[in-house]
Amino acid sequence: SAVISQKPSRDICQRGTSLTIQCQVDSQVTMMFWYRQQPGQSLTLIATANQGSEATYESGFVIDKFPISRPNLTFSTLTVSNMSPEDSSIYLCSVVLPPSSGGRGETQYFGPGTRLLVL
């Protein structure tokens, strides 16, 4: 089955700075998503990363705060901009894998996550 990796695994950042998180898949995927999981909370979808076009953001999330790139079918980045302590969360990318890579229908498979602490 496909391998999904994220970098960095964790980071501690100062407020006002920005952090870019990378998500890499070892096979081509059409659907790629970014989620946030705040402490003690469940997963909330930030946006769908669309290859070759602007990301589709969910209500409450904006491009200026969470710019996303998707230059090809195996890679995406999420930037958390002008960070505040409220941005401290786990950030997860997920993909829908094709059957040839072990995917089952529209099941989403998650990367290992990035744990972010903003001081």
Added chain:
Amino acid sequence: EDKVVQSPLSLVVHEGDTVTLNCSYEVANFRSLLWYKQEKKAPTFLFMLTSSGIEKKSGRLSSILDKKELSSILNITATQTGDSAIYLCAVNTGTASKLTFGTGTRLQVTL
């Protein structure tokens, strides 16, 4: 607004016990229901359910969907300490494969 609710929020059991976790949903458009296990950061996929009444089984874990009651249960028999995790239920509402997640059930299995 789509909503997924899980119960209980947390549960502590002894090793060897059987547990049942619940998930109910209210969504405009149902496509499938998924269960994930989250131990550290990354949720790992357990089951995807699309049809009512058909049990999915993997070892000591099983799950079933009831579309009439808009709910699903996840059963774990003969629990082990390695089953300690947060169990997440999510519904695929069919809109570009988006998932709406429930609050999760935190399971702790003690010796």
